[in-house]
Amino acid sequence: MLKIENLSGGYSEIDILHGVAISIEPGETVTIIGANTAGKTSILRAISGVLPRVVGMIVLDGQAITHKPAHEIPALGIGHVPEGRHVFPRMTVEDNLFMGAYSARRKAKISSALEGVYKLFPRLLERRKQMAGSLSGGEQQMVAIGRALMCNPKLLLLDEPSLGLAPIVVDEVHEAILAINASGVSVLLVEQNASLALSVASRGYVLEDGRVVLQDTAEALRTNPEVRRAYLGI
Amino acid sequence: MLGMYAVWFTWSIFEIDPILGSPLAFIIIFFVGYVIQKFFIHHIMKAPAAAQIFLTVGLMVVLENMALMVFGSDFRSVAVTYQTESIHLGEIFISKSYLYAFLAALVITGLLWTLLATSWIGRAIRAVAQDAMMAELVGVNATTTYNIAFGLGVGLTAFGGAVILPYISVSPTIGSHFSVLMFTVVVLGGLGSVAGALAGGIVVGVIQSLSSLVFPIHLQNLILFIIFIAVLVVRPNGLLKEG
Incomplete structure (x- = not known):
């Protein structure tokens, strides 16, 4: 459904990405793993404009979206959960979710999407009138994921959803990603936590200095000695 | 200034009361603001503060002098029946033109509040103010939203100018009479806070009125600024804003 070819670019004159090629089939969960500054976030940002x-x-589905303005992307069915969550801090949880739609x-459409999000994260229903900035990190992550789901996406871009969260909350996020994927949404997951990423994804790409150096099934990557040494710390 | 001229003309040509004409002033100046943001201010949003000040002060000079060319330097005022009337509540006299202006301000504040709190464009304005990139990621056109927000801002100023026309006369430089007070109001309440601006406005008005009971009237701004500075010492971010 999503096909990226020969993608280069960056924030200034200096390229961060060098000819990246990635594809995602409908219903798949694909991960990009790699060190900090490898360009993972830049790929997601390029997709979102x-x-x-x-x-x-x-x-995307046969339509070139390369230079579409960012605000036209969600309507095409791409939801983006950015690194650092980026909830709107001085808006209620519910207004944050509304913004997603x-x-x-x-x-x-909105009320059914809202119901779906509250079903996935019952805690957000309890806190829907609270300011998003007053929530814990894990709850803010739920808001960010819920907000991205509000546009009924075909493809969800997840940028470091486990970053800075307590292990028990990481498990919750992990469960949520599996549930979202099971409901038919394709997921592109960017993670430093490679073991988490490879346990939820079916395929993975390894990114180094803005280049894809390895791509394989998650199973194969988990047992690849290079990946184990560099990213799984085994 | 533009809002005041707008209702002055609707009053002098069509005999529309300035307070009833004020929504019209809002609408006209909203579009003026939208265009100014789109073609001028948009380009300096990320520029240093000095560039922003040069542009906005420059725009003010241009607008004032255009008004001077077109309308002349005469002070223009309206004549409405309630201008000299007042309501007597025991020993208190309330001037009707002040009362109507106050009520109109309350109504527009309520409308603004409702717009920001419950409408899509209101949520979009708050979202862009808090995190512009994220707002884009959920589908908000931040540039257009800035245009609308700026239009709203100057439209509301025009509305404010319109409703005080029954007791203030308009001239091309009338704006400068209010700019220092206006800064006092928004900084006192807390920059960027709508509730703070409302609170700041009421506090400034009450301080000015009450100080003239005790001190000579020409000292009212002195008293105001002493209190203003004292408040900022205690609450540097304004009355209603947390650090």
Whole structure:
């Protein structure tokens, strides 16, 4: 459904990405693992249209979206959960979720999406009138994921969803990703926590200095000695 | 200034009361603001503060002098029936034109509050103010939202100018009479806070009125600024804003 070819670009004149090629089939969970500064976040930002300089091809369901403005992307069915969560701190949880449906703005669709999010994260229902900035890190992550689901995406971009969270909360996020994928949404997961990423994804790409150096099934990557040494710490 | 001229003309040509004409002033100046943001201010959003000040002060000079060319330097005022009337509540006299202006301000504040709290554009404005990149990621066109927000801001200023026309006369430089007070109001309440601006406005008005009971009236701004500085010492971010 998503096909990225020969993607280069960055924030200034200096390229962070060098000819990246990635593809995602419908219903798949794919992960990109790699060290800090390898360019993982830049790939997601390029897809969503917020990377300042992009060269190459990004095709969603046969439609080139490479240079579409960022605010037109959610309506095409791509939800983005950015690194660092980026909840709107001085808005209620519910208003944050409403913002996720901004591109649809139709009552009927929104209430069913909202129901789905509250079913996935019952804790958000309890806290829906609280300011998002007052929540714990894990709860904010739920808000960020819930908000991205509000546009009924076909593809969910997840950037470091486990970063800075307590291990027990990481498990919850892990469960949520599996549930989201089981409901038919494709997931592109970017993680430093490679063991988590490879346990939820079916395929993975290893990114080094803006280049894909390895791609395989998650199973094969988990047993690959290079990956084990460099990213799994075994 | 533009809002005041707008209702002055609707009053002098169509005999529309300035307070009833004020929504019209809001609408006209909203579009003026939208265009100014789109074609001028948009380009300096990320520029240093000095560039932003040069542009906005420059725009002010241009607008004032255009008004001077078109309208002349005469002070223009309206004549409405309630201008000299007041309501007597025991020993208190309330001027009707002040009362109507106050009520109109309350209504527009309520409308603004409702817009920001419950509408899509209101949520979008708050989202862009808090995290513009994230707002783009959920589908908000941040540039357009800035245009609308700026239009709202100057439209509301025009509305404010319109409703005080029954007791203030308009001239091209009338704006400067209010700019220092206006800064006092928003900084006192807390920059960026709508509730703070409302609170700041009421506090400034009450301090000015009460100080003239005790001190000579020409000292009212002196008293105001002493209290203003004292408040900022205790609450540097304003009355209603947490650090």
